[in-house]
Amino acid sequence: MHxxxxxxxxxxxxxxxxxxxxxxxxxKFEMDxxxxxDNGYAPIRLCDYHYHxxxxxxxxxxxxxxxxxxxxxxxxTLAFPLLKKYNIQASVFVAIxxxxxxxxxxxxxxxxxxxxxxxxxxxxxRLVDIxxxxxxxxxxxxxxxxxxxxxxxxxxxxxDRSSKKAILYKDLDSNIVSIMNQLGLDIIITDCFHITAxxxxxxxxxxxxxxxxxxxLDIIEHYSYLCNDTIEKDMSVTNIxxxxxxxxxxRVNNESIILEIDEKPRIKNYLRSAFPLAILQAANxxxxxxxxxxxxIDLIYKPHYNWLDYHNYYYEHWDILDCRKxxxxxxxxxxxxxxxxxxxxxxxxxxxxxWLDTYYIPGxxxxxxxxxxxGLLIYGYKASDKAFLASSYTNSGHFQKMIVPISCVKAACxxxxxxxxxxxxxxxNSIVELDIQEIIKKLKMYISSECYDxxxxxxxxxxxxxxxxxxxxxxxxxTRENKTGQIxxxxxxxxxxHKRCMAWRLCYLASFENMPTDTYEKYESFIKDTSxxxxxxxxxxxxxxxxxxxxxxxxxxxxxxQKEKEIVMDFIHFFDPSFxxxxxxx
Numbered sequence: 376m377h378x379x380x381x382x383x384x385x386x387x388x389x390x391x392x393x394x395x396x397x398x399x400x401x402x403k404f405e406m407d408x409x410x411x412x413d414n415g416y417a418p419i420r421l422c423d424y425h426y427h428x429x430x431x432x433x434x435x436x437x438x439x440x441x442x443x444x445x446x447x448x449x450x451x452t453l454a455f456p457l458l459k460k461y462n463i464q465a466s467v468f469v470a471i472x473x474x475x476x477x478x479x480x481x482x483x484x485x486x487x488x489x490x491x492x493x494x495x496x497x498x499x500x501r502l503v504d505i506x507x508x509x510x511x512x513x514x515x516x517x518x519x520x521x522x523x524x525x526x527x528x529x530x531x532x533x534x535d536r537s538s539k540k541a542i543l544y545k546d547l548d549s550n551i552v553s554i555m556n557q558l559g560l561d562i563i564i565t566d567c568f569h570i571t572a573x574x575x576x577x578x579x580x581x582x583x584x585x586x587x588x589x590x591x592l593d594i595i596e597h598y599s600y601l602c603n604d605t606i607e608k609d610m611s612v613t614n615i616x617x618x619x620x621x622x623x624x625x626r627v628n629n630e631s632i633i634l635e636i637d638e639k640p641r642i643k644n645y646l647r648s649a650f651p652l653a654i655l656q657a658a659n660x661x662x663x664x665x666x667x668x669x670x671x672i673d674l675i676y677k678p679h680y681n682w683l684d685y686h687n688y689y690y691e692h693w694d695i696l697d698c699r700k701x702x703x704x705x706x707x708x709x710x711x712x713x714x715x716x717x718x719x720x721x722x723x724x725x726x727x728x729x730w731l732d733t734y735y736i737p738g739x740x741x742x743x744x745x746x747x748x749x750g751l752l753i754y755g756y757k758a759s760d761k762a763f764l765a766s767s768y769t770n771s772g773h774f775q776k777m778i779v780p781i782s783c784v785k786a787a788c789x790x791x792x793x794x795x796x797x798x799x800x801x802x803x804n805s806i807v808e809l810d811i812q813e814i815i816k817k818l819k820m821y822i823s824s825e826c827y828d829x830x831x832x833x834x835x836x837x838x839x840x841x842x843x844x845x846x847x848x849x850x851x852x853x854t855r856e857n858k859t860g861q862i863x864x865x866x867x868x869x870x871x872x873h874k875r876c877m878a879w880r881l882c883y884l885a886s887f888e889n890m891p892t893d894t895y896e897k898y899e900s901f902i903k904d905t906s907x908x909x910x911x912x913x914x915x916x917x918x919x920x921x922x923x924x925x926x927x928x929x930x931x932x933x934x935x936x937q938k939e940k941e942i943v944m945d946f947i948h949f950f951d952p953s954f955x956x957x958x959x960x961x
Contacts, residue, residue, distance in 0.1 A: 378602035658801035676846035732792030860920030
C-alpha cells in the first residue's frame with residue numbers, strides 16, 4: 376500500500392531568510408507546489424483521503440494532500456491566493472478559541488489568526504476545508520466532550536463545510552483513537568512518528584511537516600519510508616508467526632541480482648567518494664547533488680606526499696547512507712562465508728564496498744603481478760556465470776564496470792590483504808537541506824583557508840598540512856618546484872575535479888537563489904575548458920618529461936586559483952557585502 380503524503384505547513388512569512396521552525400516563506404511554499412506539479416503530483420482533498428487510499432497502489436503514487444495547522448491570518452493573506460492560483464485544495468486545522476484573535480498578551484510574539492469571515496470566504500472557494508485542531512491549550516480536557524464542542528462550534532459559525540469530520544491530534548494512542556471512532560470522526564490526523572498499522576485501519580492518517588530549508592520531494596520520500604516501514608514491521612510479525620522456520624531457505628546462489636549504480640559519479644577522485652556517490656546518484660540524483668553542494672567544499676593538501684583531496688567525513692558518518700561494516704577478523708572468527716554474505720546482502724538491497732587483494736581480480740592494476748589492497752563496489756550477481764558485477768578503477772585508469780568470478784573474490788579475501796567489507800545502501804529516511812547560510816559559512820572558511828576539524832575526517836589537523844584555498848596555492852607552488860618529470864596524476868585530477876565542482880556549485884546556488892547567473896555560467900565554462908587543458912598538459916609532461924611544459928601548467932593553475940577566489944568572493948558578497956579576507960598565511 377502506497378502512503379499518500381499529507382504535507383503540513385503552519386505559518387507563512389514574506390521573509391525568504393526566515394529560520395523559524397514553525398513557519399516557512401510564502402515563496403518556499405509556492406516553490407514546493409510548483410515542484411510537486413512539475414513532477415507529476417496531483418492534490419486531493421483531505422476528506423477524500425481514505426477513498427483514494429482504498430484504490431490501487433499505482434493510482435496513489437503521485438497524490439498528496441496539504442494541511443495548514445493553527446489558523447494563522449497569513450494562511451488567508453499569503454497562502455490562500457496561491458491555492459487559487461494553482462487550484463490546490465488544502466485543509467486548515469484551527470484552534471477554534473483563537474479564530475479572529477489578533478493579540479494574546481500571555482504569549483510573546485503571538486501571530487494573528489484569521490477570522491470567521493475570512494474562513495467562510497476560503498470555504499466558499501471550494502478549495503479549503505476547515506477542521507478543529509487539538510491545541511496544546513486543550514491538554515487535560517475531556518477528549519469526548521472537547522471534540523464534540525469544537526465540532527459544534529465550527530458548525531455554528533461556518534456554513535457549507537465538508538460533511539466529513541476530522542481532527543488533528545498529535546500524541547495518539549489506541550484508547551484515544553477508540554474514543555474518536557465513537558464520535559464518528561472520519562479522518563484523524565497525527566504525525567508520521569505516531570502512526571501504526573492498527574490505527575491506519577481505524578482511520579488515522581499521518582502528516583509530515585515541510586520545513587523552511589527542506590526539499591518537498593525529500594519530505595515525501597522520508598514520509599513514505601516512515602509509513603511503509605511501520606506497515607512492513609507489523610506485517611513481518613504476522614509472517615514470522617505464520618511461516619515455519621524450517622521452510623525458510625535463501626538459495627540465493629541460483630538467482631541473479633542486479634542493483635543500479637551510476638557509472639559517472641560527480642566526485643570520483645578516490646573510491647571512498649566514487650563508491651557511495653555511484654550508489655546515491657542512481658537512487659536519487661537530485662538529493663545527491665544537494666548533498667555534494669553541502670559537503671564537498673573543504674580541501675586538504677600534504678606537500679610531503681603531494682597528496683590533495685577533499686577534507687571530508689568517512690562516508691560511514693553520512694546520514695544519507697545506511698552502512699554495515701564487517702572486518703576480516705569478525706568474518707574469520709565467526710566463520711562467515713564471504714560469498715554468501717555478499718550475495719545475501721545484494722538480495723536485501725546492500726551493495727558491497729570490499730577492500731581485498733587485487734592480485735586475484737581480473738582487470739585491476741596489479742592483477743597477477745602485485746599484491747595490494749584496493750576496492751571493489753559489488754552491485755550485482757550473475758548466477759549463470761557465477762560472477763559478481765562490480766565497479767572500480769581498472770587497469771585502463773577509468774572508473775568502470777567489471778565482471779569478477781566469485782572464485783577470484785574468494786581468493787582475494789583469503790589473505791591479509793583483505794581488510795573489510797562494508798554493506799552499503801541509500802537511506803531514504805534522510806533529509807538533505809540546502810541551507811544557503813550554512814553554505815556561505817563554509818565558503819567563507821574555504822576562501823579564508825580555515826580548517827574545521829572534528830576528529831571524524833579522513834586526516835587529522837597537523838602543522839604540515841594546508842587547507843582549502845591555501846591548499847590550492849601550495850599545490851601550485853609544489854607543481855612549480857617539480858623536478859622529477861612526473862606530476863602526481865591523482866592529485867592533479869583531485870584539484871581539477873574540485874574546481875569543476877565548485878563552479879557547478881555556484882551556478883546551481885545562483886539559480887536556486889534567483890541570482891543573476893551569467894557570471895557563474897561563464898566561470899563554469901572557463902573552468903571546464905581550462906581544466907581539460909591543464910590535465911592534457913600534465914599527461915603530456917608525464918609522458919615526455921619536457922620541462923618547458925611545466926610553466927604552462929603552473930600558469931593555468933594560478934589562473935584557476937585567482938579566478939576562483941574572485942568568483943567565490945563575488946558570491947559571498949551577494950549575501951554579506953562586508954566580508955573580507957586576507958591573503959592565505961602559510
